[in-house]
Amino acid sequence: MSSASTEDDDVPADTTGGPSLPRPIRFISPATLNLHRVYEQNRQRLQKKDGSKVPDPTTPQTKGKPRLLLMGQRRSGKSSISSVVFHKLPPSETLFLESTARIQKDSLNSFMEFQVWDFPGQIDIFDNPNFTFDMDAIFGEIGALIWVIDAQDDYLEAVARLNSTILHLYRSYPHINIEVFIHKVDGLSDDYRLDIQRDVTIRIQDELSDQGVENAPVNFHLTSIYNHSIFEAFSKVIQKLIPRLGQLEAMLTNLCRTCRFEKAYLFDVNTKIYIATDNTPEDMASYEICSDYVDVIIDFTEVYGSWPRSQQWRERLEGEPWSQPLEEQVACEWAESGMVLADARRPIMLREVDRFLALVAIMKEGSYDKMPQINMNVDVVVKGLTEFFEITKPKEVVGPAQGLASP
Amino acid sequence: MGASPAAGSAAGDSGGPAAALAQLKKVKKQKVLLMGKSGSGKSSMRSIIFSNYLARDTRRLGATIDIDLSHVKFLGNLTLNLWDCGGQEAFMENYLSQQRAHVFSNVGVLIYVFDIESRDVERDLATYVNIISALVQYSREAKVFVLIHKMDLIQPMTREDVFDHRAALVRRKTAEAVAIMHKQKPEQLQAQSQLQPPQVAPSTAGGDLSINLQLFATSIWDQSLYKAWASIIHDLVPNLSVIEAQLASLGLAIDADEILLFERTSFLVVSKWTSREGERNPYGDRFERMSNILKSWKHTCSKYTGTPRNAEQFSDFEYKMGATFSMFATKFTTNTYILVCMPPGEARFNSAKLNVAAARPWFRFLDGPVVPAQSAAGGGMSSSQVLGSTPSGYSGEASVGAPEN
Known part of the structure; x- marks a missing residue:
């Protein structure tokens, strides 16, 4: 499936469109959200606590991009996780991944730009005789530390290392979110999973409170790359990094109420992470079907939408009897889609918000007849979302373009 | 993945529309042998x-004991007699000795599975060579x-x-096996003069020393399986020429870029039509990809709704990708889904x-042996029968711009 995905990155270019094209068929939307502002705040807060330790804001070239650190014992599945979630590697092919020898840094351009650092498991960064790591460079702008524990292995050592890591970090960087992924749970029974989660939680909390650390920001997730749980866990992690998440959620909740949606998600299309949902209870099943629907749409788009049509084709379609440019023959310039499930005729709808985000919703049965009305409501919400990202986008531009932005 | 030589396309289609329409009445039964080593x-x-x-x-499946016979109804007018032959050596020897005539006679298709990890x-x-010999002996026309x-x-x-390496090996072995069989031919023929139809005279059979062989690299974890099975099915479908002609007329009438016709349960591509513009699509593997995508989507739906896997899972799908393309997939006849890009x-x-909905009666023959009155009018759908919701003169214009087939 992923065989051609690399070619998909430069999808929108319609190179043979020729001079008469008023604009490219698909264009890059401006709504790229990055979290510079939040990080600036974090940094300043840190600066108050221990001034000298904070990195000079001008030096790191990666400034402004939140960073996710993947750490854990060797062979716990860190590289597999990042390949599956961020590079769309089919889970079955992670068998062939080599062990990671050095810190693997990936930069991701999505609805927000962030970095994923994959640490080799065999190196203890706090206690390494050969090489001392620059702690500030690593943890200075961190968005979240993800600690991966192999649930099918003996995890006592992993838990001990995690504890010492938390203790190291807690002193200098108390705001780091620590997310523990209890990983590879696909082979385990439900009861056993919960037992492990309970056991790990207790071990960590006991140890931390023994050391006088109370209420450390540690969260636990049960994950596996063979189902949607890894994406859901990442969704939770990423949501914590989103400024004004509450307002996004309120917007979606409102939409669900007015249109009688069962559940609505705002997806990051590239990673299938959802960045917001309405306030009805969490429901893994509806996340799964929505996320698979995004997959279906991505696949169709790749096969039928990623290559340029000929000029001739376009001229014929814009000529008599239509006599209109193609752009004006369509109702919506972004992708829109709907599907009716056979049981109870529940529709699912998808609407692209911009290049990176898509709104996916499951509707209540029988609402297919009201699609036109629903479409209008969705239009309004999509407009609202676009404005939202316009506003939360950082005002100043980092780097050489700064001079342009200031006047 | 692996390139395979283009095998001769369906042989029985040369009879023209009249002969093809006569075929509509028949329900075709095909014997399909599925063989290979145990655990392959x-x-x-x-x-x-x-x-x-x-x-x-599939991890749950145990070993197949002896022959597992199943009748798969495909499109209403084709029944596959699928002989899933257990691959343990004792069984294999049995097929080649006691049951030889029973197993290998009247075979339409032999599917032989090699485990690459063997x-x-x-x-x-x-x-494999033994199996091929037996097949050549009893069913010379069978495709492999x-x-x-x-x-x-x-x-x-x-x-x-x-794959290339293994394919070359298999090809060589097949040719050897066939050649050996041909040397033995005279005695063989005498021995089975009752079994073999008389028209297979040594003189004509000696002309082609090869059998119709196609190789595929497959895996149950990706779309390659659909590619292989779609080509297996493709040649078995009766009335293929009628389906293709009607799809082409439909495609021209609605000005589509591509139309795919899927069988309902397997979601294998039964037939397809592509416009000249659609031919420029760089994704040569798109047909099996569509099968794979839609089938896994079906699984997702069945998991979500809690309905049985074989049940119908979705009825209408539409997708409009801004000013790039639109597509829809919908339930077409009882046994098929249609996807239009x-x-x-x-x-x-x-x-x-609307036009696709209106075209349903022309494809009703896919559901069973009964010939509906409309399709007797011939492969060509006159444009007047197409619903008039397109601007006037539109369908005519579309067919001018399209290649004459």
Whole structure:
């Protein structure tokens, strides 16, 4: 499936469109959200606590991009996780991944730009005789530390290392979110999973409170790359990094109420992470079907939408009897889609918000007849979302373009 | 993945529309042998294609004992007699000796599965040669499909080389087996003069020393399985020329870029039509990809709704990708789904949906042997029968711009 995905990155270019094209068929939307502002705040807060330790804001070239650190014992599945979630590697092919020898840094351009650092498991960064790591460079702008524990292995050592890591970090960087992924749970029974989660939680909390650390920001997730749980866990992690998440959620909740949606998600299309949902209870099943629907749409788009049509084709379609440019023959310039499930005729709808985000919703049965009305409501919400990202986008531009932005 | 030689397309289609229409009445039965070493994945692939198993569900399957006979109804007017032959050596010997005539006579298609990870390649090939000999002896006309299976276990970089190497080996062995059979031919023919139809005279048979062989690299974990099975099915479908002609007229009438016709349960591509513009699509593997995508979507739906896997899961799907393209997939006849990919435009889209609905009667023959009155009018649908919601003169214009077929 992923065989051609690399070619998909430069999808929108319609190179043979020729001079008469008023604009490219698909264009890059401006709504790229990055979290510079939040990080600036974090940094300043840190600066108050221990001034000298904070990195000079001008030096790191990666400034402004939140960073996710993947750490854990060797062979716990860190590289597999990042390949599956961020590079769309089919889970079955992670068998062939080599062990990671050095810190693997990936930069991701999505609805927000962030970095994923994959640490080799065999190196203890706090206690390494050969090489001392620059702690500030690593943890200075961190968005979240993800600690991966192999649930099918003996995890006592992993838990001990995690504890010492938390203790190291807690002193200098108390705001780091620590997310523990209890990983590879696909082979385990439900009861056993919960037992492990309970056991790990207790071990960590006991140890931390023994050391006088109370209420450390540690969260636990049960994950596996063979189902949607890894994406859901990442969704939770990423949501914590989103400024004004509450307002996004309120917007979606409102939409669900007015249109009688069962559940609505705002997806990051590239990673299938959802960045917001309405306030009805969490429901893994509806996340799964929505996320698979995004997959279906991505696949169709790749096969039928990623290559340029000929000029001739376009001229014929814009000529008599239509006599209109193609752009004006369509109702919506972004992708829109709907599907009716056979049981109870529940529709699912998808609407692209911009290049990176898509709104996916499951509707209540029988609402297919009201699609036109629903479409209008969705239009309004999509407009609202676009404005939202316009506003939360950082005002100043980092780097050489700064001079342009200031006047 | 692996390039295979283009086998001669369906042989029986040369009779013209009249003969093809006469065929509509017949329900075709085809004997399909599924063979290969024990544990090579025969039953797994059968379950995935015809019983909607998920790839990971196939772990539950046990070994097949002797021959597992199943009748798969495909499109209403084709029944596949699927002989899933257990691959343990004792069974194999039995097929080749006591049951030889029973197993190998009247075979339409032999599907032979090789496990790429097998340790004893020589032995596998020896068994294969025996099977081929038996097949040539009893069913000379049978098509042979060799699936080199479990390719997912090979590193992606080397897959092509490994497959090419193995394919060459299989080809050579097949040619050898056939050649040997031809040398023995005179005695063989005498021995089975009762079994073999008399027209297979040594003089004509000696002309072609090869059998119709196609090789595929497959894995249950990706779309390659659909590619192989779609070509297996393709030649078996009766009235293929009628379906193709009617799809083409429909495609021209609604100005589509591509139309795919899927069988309902297996989601294998039964037939397809592509416009000249659609031919420029760089994704040559898109047909099996569509099968794979829609089938896994079906699984998702069945998981969500809690309905049985084989049940119908979705009825209407539409997708408009801004000013790039639009597409819709919908339930077409009782046994088929249709997927239409077309240029953007709301008016064009809506009229195409109506026209596809209006075209259903022309394809009703797919559901059973009964010939509906409309399709007797011939392969060509006159444009006056197409619903008039397109602007006037539109359909005529479309056919001017399109290639004459």
